[in-house]
Amino acid sequence: MLAEIITIGDEILIGQIVDTNSAFISKELNKIGVKVYQITSVQDDREHILQAFEDAKKHADLIIVTGGLGPTKDDITKRTFCDYFEDTLVEDSEIVENIKRLFNNYQLGEPLPSNIQQALVPSKAKVLMNYYGTAPGMWMEKDKTVFVSLPGVPYEMKNLLKDQVLPLVIERFNRPFIYHKTLLTYGMGESAVADRIADWENNLPENIRLAYLPSLGKVRLRLSSSGADENALKESIDSRMEVLSNMLSDIAIGFEDETTIVGKIAHILNEKQRTLSLAESCTGGTIASQITAEPGASSFFLGSIIPYKTELKTKVLGVPASLIEEYSVVSVEVAESMALNSCRLFDTDYAIATTGIAGPTKGDGADEVGTVCIAIASGNEVFSEKFNFGNDRYRVITKAANKSFEMLLKEISKN
Amino acid sequence: MLAEIITIGDEILIGQIVDTNSAFISKELNKIGVKVYQITSVQDDREHILQAFEDAKKHADLIIVTGGLGPTKDDITKRTFCDYFEDTLVEDSEIVENIKRLFNNYQLGEPLPSNIQQALVPSKAKVLMNYYGTAPGMWMEKDKTVFVSLPGVPYEMKNLLKDQVLPLVIERFNRPFIYHKTLLTYGMGESAVADRIADWENNLPENIRLAYLPSLGKVRLRLSSSGADENALKESIDSRMEVLSNMLSDIAIGFEDETTIVGKIAHILNEKQRTLSLAESCTGGTIASQITAEPGASSFFLGSIIPYKTELKTKVLGVPASLIEEYSVVSVEVAESMALNSCRLFDTDYAIATTGIAGPTKGDGADEVGTVCIAIASGNEVFSEKFNFGNDRYRVITKAANKSFEMLLKEISKN
Structure with missing residues (x-):
């Protein structure tokens, strides 16, 4: 069976937001054997949405629509559903209760009339109650094609999809x-x-x-x-x-899906009961934020220092000033000293250290933009490498973080 | 005038990657007065791509196609362009030279035959030379509709779009x-x-x-x-x-477009010649990585410490162990001490400190998942607040970072 996804919102078509919802929905549908034929982003415009419905219906058994709901969106999706299904909006008392409950829970005072208006749904719709926000989801059918409307807020959409839409899809369709x-x-x-x-x-x-x-x-x-x-x-x-x-x-x-490189590192470190710290200069917290994005990071990740200013590499981390003077701040020697000192300061088994010039302007050293030195310390042992990752700041930082994980993984995988 | 964007790639339709290219293209087109009517993601499939071309041509004067190029993509876009424009592929010697140059620059050895094959382009196409990768861009016309093909790699696509496509679009079309x-x-x-x-x-x-x-x-x-x-x-x-x-x-x-909250903070701190440091516990490097993502961050951002493990708040940052024992590690008292000590350690005018439970499991304290204390130090002064940001790890961290920036901005905006 085939599905299509239609995302509604001018903000997508003017490039103000990136549509992350479609990727999430596609992945979840795939897991239950539903293939997504096409993803279409359309404007907050009745005619355009109706056209997209007609086009999608040619291929799809299931059409998932996100966005175009909410008090400040003029509820374009609901009004267009009414047109398409020749229906009218009616107030759903359960949704009214849900809205009041949410306002009460989050101490937002009394709901405004514009909030209560979100309890209006097409009379033929099966309501998918949204426990995380005020805009409900809807399930409607036309000539055996199922149309599902979900709010555009990713958190609300994700919960509605997983808790309510997927079970209904599994029940309703035969899937390979x-x-x-x-x-x-x-x-x-x-x-x-x-x-x-x-x-x-x-x-x-x-x-x-x-x-x-x-x-x-x-x-x-x-x-x-x-x-x-x-x-x-x-x-x-x-x-x-x-x-x-x-x-x-x-x-x-x-x-993938079983692990990420951080997941793999976490697994090995936990298994060996080893710990990790960081001394991130040019990557400025990117490595730490990727590690701490994973639940349970605290079992092996003890801490990090970002000595962004050159002198702090000496003052806070204990890198000898003479070393920096002799080899420059972007050098394998300084990276190695940073890694070793990070192990000592945080009392960890391993440490990653980065120092480099992310650009676009040159830093305190004489090196070209894109130069990055990465060191991996393992107790009193240390090794390092010097790279050039090009001249785009984002790419330099991302490549340096990826390379750091790669180098660390190799090291901790040794017997 | 109207444009449409067609992105080609099964990886988008199975949710393996998020389509960030379309947002970038839409934003750039908008800047030069081109409205994007629709964005469509289709499969690596000849028939599907041809259908998308036909549909898009109904509305659009300009159709930008990304992806479906490259040695391991079987160059589906180029072959479909040949079908659609009744054309054949011919080798372009300038592209061959460009590929050889790239391999030489990046010390990749001799290009493989599959790399050289990327120099094949439809004979009627205007070639858009890609100086950042081996897959060229193409510009073709049918009944006054312009079709542009760009590689799917974001970095290559962005450079081709800005350097070559936009100037050609400006020259070719009248735009409001x-x-x-x-x-x-x-x-x-x-x-x-x-x-x-x-x-x-x-x-x-x-x-x-x-x-x-x-x-x-x-x-x-x-x-x-x-x-x-x-x-x-x-x-x-x-x-x-x-x-x-x-x-x-x-x-x-x-x-927006003039500033971000980090940009605004940078501007004020630079103007007042003030400096900032961080002590990030539960946000684990997210605040630092957002600050250091901005070029020139080193003018005001001196460094950060991530004392992820409770004891390190004492050992490395100097938060009294008695304070942690009395008030718990997630408390405004500990957050305030972290912020003040960060100012001292890094010798900065301001510091942000965060301590909390990002979840999904509870931490060292007795607090609920989602509890976050944020403190802002200004020299010897400090203030703080306690929040609950819900029970989703990503959202807790993101909201805590946003709230930290908001609190810091208010503080540094004072006279």
């Missing part, structure tokens, strides 16, 4: 089984990976598709297939991924 | 003037803001649209209009925004 498995690799370019696995790739059967997803120091390799027999499908893809993973054992870090 | 202005506000909900400015909103002329964009502690208010007279348009929106900004002076921090 769709299976993806994605191998994460770090440290080798797309073409070089492709070249290395060319024979393996050429021997893939017709019904299994391989995709390469390169980005800033990593390449993801995805195998996809769909069919009726779940076990045969999994077996077929898993066994091929096993072979691939062995072929790329020097650059593969694991499977 | 489109003007948006967006006010950033922090610390008040969408409905409360709407209620407060209802009279002002009701008096907006028909041709000016107001949009509300709420997200995790901030609400953006956008006015949009288009027309032939650039000056009249700007004058009309700017004057209304001036009024709005004054009405919301307690929550407004400035205009």
Whole structure:
């Protein structure tokens, strides 16, 4: 069966927000065997939305619409649903109660009339109660095509989708089984990976598709297939991924959805009961924020210092000023001293240190923009490497963070 | 004139990547007066792409296609362009040279045959040379509709769009003037803001649209209009925004595109020649990474400490252990001590400190998940507040960071 996603909102079409909802919805639908045929972003405009409904209905059994709800959106989606389904809006007393409850819980005082107005829904709609916000979801059907409307606020949309929409979709539709498995690799370019696995790739059967997803120091390799027999499908893809993973054992870090590079690092450190600290200069908190984004980070991550100003590398972290003077602040020598001192200061088994020039202007040293030195300390041992990651600030920081994780993972994976 | 964007790639439709390219393209087109009618994401499939071309051509004068290029993508976009324009692929010697140059620059050895194959382009295409990658852009026309193909790698796409596509679009099309202005506000909900400015909103002329964009502690208010007279348009929106900004002076921090909250903080601190440090516990580097993402952050941001483990708040930052014992690690007292000690350690004028439970599991204290204490130190003075930001880790961290910036901005804005 096929689904389409329609996102409503001028803010998407003028580039003010990035549509992250569609990716989330697509991923969740895929997990239950629903293939997304197309994603379409349209304006807050009745005619345009109606046209999108008609177009989507040509292919899709299920159409998920997000956005265009809420007091300040003039509820364009609900009014257009009424037109499309020849229906009228009626007040739903349960939604009124839900709105009052939310206002009470968050101590927002009495709901305004514009808030209560959100309890109006098309009379034929099955209401999907939104416990996280005031705009309800709706489920309506026309000629066997199901239309679902969800609020555009990601948090509310996600909860409604998982708690209410997916179970209803599972109940309502027969679905094949769709299976993806994605191998994460770090440290080798797309073409070089492709070249290395060319024979393996050429021997893939017709019904299994391989995709390469390169980005800033990593390449993801995805195998996809769909069919009726779940076990045969999994077996077929898993066994091929096993072979691939062995072929790329020097650059593969694991499977997406099962792990991230931070997840893998966390797993190894926890298993070995080892700890980590950071001394991030040019990456300025990016490595720490990626580590602490993962629940349970506190089991192995003890702390970090960001000595952004050169002198603080000496004052707070204890890097000898003479070292900085001799080798410059962006040097493998300084990176190594930072990493070793981070281990000592935080009393950790391992430390990552970064120092470099993210740009666009040059820093305190003589080095080119994009120069980054990364050091990994393991107790009293330390190693380091010097890189140039180009001249775009965001890319320099992201590549430096990815490379740091790659280097640390190699180190902690040793026996 | 109208444009449409078509993004090609199964990875978007299975939710493996978020389509950030479309937002970037939309924003850039808007700046030069091109309105984006629709964004459509389609599969790596010839028939589907051809259908999307036909549909888009009904409305659009300009169709920008991203993705579906590259050695491992089987160059589906180029082959479909050949079908659509009844053309054949020919090798372009300039592209061959460019590919060889790139391989040489990045020390990648000799290009593989699959790399050189990227120099094949439809014979009728105007080539848009990609100096940042091996897949070229293309410009083709059919019945006065322009089709542009760009690689899907964001960095390459952005450079090609800005350097080559936009100047050609400006030359080729007559465009009206489109003007948006967006006010950033922090610390008040969408409905409360709407209620407060209802009279002002009701008096907006028909041709000016107001949009509300709420997200995790901030609400953006956008006015949009288009027309032939650039000056009249700007004058009309700017004057209304001036009024709005004054009405919301307690929550407004400035205009998007002119500033971000970090940009505003940077501006004030630089102007006053003041410095900032951080002591981030529960936000784990998120505040620092947002500050250091901005070029020139080193002019006011000296450093940060992340004492993620409770004992490090004492050992590295000097928070009295007795204070933690008496009030718990998540307390305004500890937050205040962290902020004051951060000022001392880094010798800065201001410091932000955060301590809390981001969840999903409870931390070292007795507090509920979502509890966050934020303190702002200004020399020897300090103030703090305790919040609950809910039970979703990402949202807790993001809201805590946004609230920290809001509190700091208020403090540094004082005379």
